[in-house]
Amino acid sequence: MSRTDWAHVDLTKYPNIITTPPGPKSKEWHDRCTKYFKGLSGQVKLFPVAFESGKGCTLRDVDGNDYIDFSSGIYVTTLGHCHPKITEAVQKYAGVLMNAHDFTTPIKTKLMEKLAEVLPGDLSGFQLYDSGTAAVEAGVRVCRAVTGQHEMISFFNDFHGKTYGAVSMGEIRSSVYGATRAPGYHMMPRPNPYRPMWTKCDGSVDTDAYIAFYEEYLGRATAHQVAAIVFEPIQGWGGSVIPPDDFLPKLRAFCDKHKILLMADEVLTSMGRTGKFLCCEHWDVLPDVVTLGKGFGNGFPVTAVAVREPHKESFEAISASSSYGGNPMACAAALACIEVIEEENLLERAVHLEKLAMKYMTEMMTRRKIVGEVRAKGCLMGIEMVKDRATKEPFDEAGKLVYQKAFAKGLAWVPAGHILRMSPPIIMEDEVLIKGLEIIEEAIEETERELA
Numbered sequence: 001m002s003r004t005d006w007a008h009v010d011l012t013k014y015p016n017i018i019t020t021p022p023g024p025k026s027k028e029w030h031d032r033c034t035k036y037f038k039g040l041s042g043q044v045k046l047f048p049v050a051f052e053s054g055k056g057c058t059l060r061d062v063d064g065n066d067y068i069d070f071s072s073g074i075y076v077t078t079l080g081h082c083h084p085k086i087t088e089a090v091q092k093y094a095g096v097l098m099n100a101h102d103f104t105t106p107i108k109t110k111l112m113e114k115l116a117e118v119l120p121g122d123l124s125g126f127q128l129y130d131s132g133t134a135a136v137e138a139g140v141r142v143c144r145a146v147t148g149q150h151e152m153i154s155f156f157n158d159f160h161g162k163t164y165g166a167v168s169m170g171e172i173r174s175s176v177y178g179a180t181r182a183p184g185y186h187m188m189p190r191p192n193p194y195r196p197m198w199t200k201c202d203g204s205v206d207t208d209a210y211i212a213f214y215e216e217y218l219g220r221a222t223a224h225q226v227a228a229i230v231f232e233p234i235q236g237w238g239g240s241v242i243p244p245d246d247f248l249p250k251l252r253a254f255c256d257k258h259k260i261l262l263m264a265d266e267v268l269t270s271m272g273r274t275g276k277f278l279c280c281e282h283w284d285v286l287p288d289v290v291t292l293g294k295g296f297g298n299g300f301p302v303t304a305v306a307v308r309e310p311h312k313e314s315f316e317a318i319s320a321s322s323s324y325g326g327n328p329m330a331c332a333a334a335l336a337c338i339e340v341i342e343e344e345n346l347l348e349r350a351v352h353l354e355k356l357a358m359k360y361m362t363e364m365m366t367r368r369k370i371v372g373e374v375r376a377k378g379c380l381m382g383i384e385m386v387k388d389r390a391t392k393e394p395f396d397e398a399g400k401l402v403y404q405k406a407f408a409k410g411l412a413w414v415p416a417g418h419i420l421r422m423s424p425p426i427i428m429e430d431e432v433l434i435k436g437l438e439i440i441e442e443a444i445e446e447t448e449r450e451l452a
């Protein structure tokens, strides 16, 4: 079956808004649900629609409105909703064997072999989990077991999850009310090309200055017991921020020099989202430890930690297994995802969509003055809204309005604040991607007029 057979979107029918969303049925379901279900994300609060079903790159709400999907859940359904091969794999194992703790099963064996084949270098030791956060925590424990050191360094504006260790590697104030960062966790700035802290004379990012700061920090602020530096290759939650091309190779060299491990949190960026199985491959950087999640199971909760050959046995030291990690349904889903990516040449497709989006968005910058920067790596995309291009002052109000307006026009997505984050499925057809971007531009144009 070819990609278009099952996921073709007829643009004469999509998007199709028959009742201004959130419509009456959405309101009714949302009220019933949220009487009990608490702690909603900002996106849901700003647009409380109730979804009924999804197919490929489209979503339907309970009022019968049809949307184009630029969110993939939350960067999860990289291969679209309900790909027949993935659905069939999960359905099959739901009828065969649901859980066997961490005993060997044929389907897990096949997944292990496939993962070792598609991941770069000697990343060949794996453990499986059921959330990105659990994988991150296990990755940290492996780094400690390998090095015998306990301190961790992470970066400003990166996100790694919401348990205490993971939160201690991110922005603590938004996640754990009243808590302080756990001891032994440090944070450093990382280069954001649009908003650099240190620049060269020509205005470009001075990555050497960042590395020089890290040297100082390591010497003066840590207890010289650093196990690893943890990073997101591209910041997802932080707004699709892509590092300068020379940064990750320099970070790798810095870690090697100081005998510190490099742990890439690829929960969001892996498995085709950016046009490679691992995002780090864009810069030929091989981390020592990597986490995989989100698109790994395309919606089925399965995540992983991968380590390089010399560190494989360190899993023994961390009591690595869990209740749901590596259950047969999860393994079947993850294996099917990798096969779909290969069979349908979807890494290439993600890169193709990146080029298309960048062309559209770059041209859009000549028309829309509140757009400060546009960026994309594969299908991880961002548009930064600013009050003034010279001062680059973030335009949160505009971000919020554009989000709501585009959603009401039939684009389901997950921007945050002044950065319009986009993560369309990598199976998306060219015309559908352009249609989605046109909806966003329309929403920006209206917002410009309204806030002028």
Ligand SMILES: Cc1ncc(COP(=O)(O)O)c(C=O)c1O
Pocket (backbone or CB within 6 Å): 131, 132, 133, 134, 136, 159, 160, 161, 162, 232, 236, 237, 265, 266, 267, 268, 293, 294
């Ligand atoms: C880079 C990164 N790491 C870890 C996590 C946590 O994953 P989960 O929500 O599956 O626990 C996320 C979730 O957004 C993420 O983006």
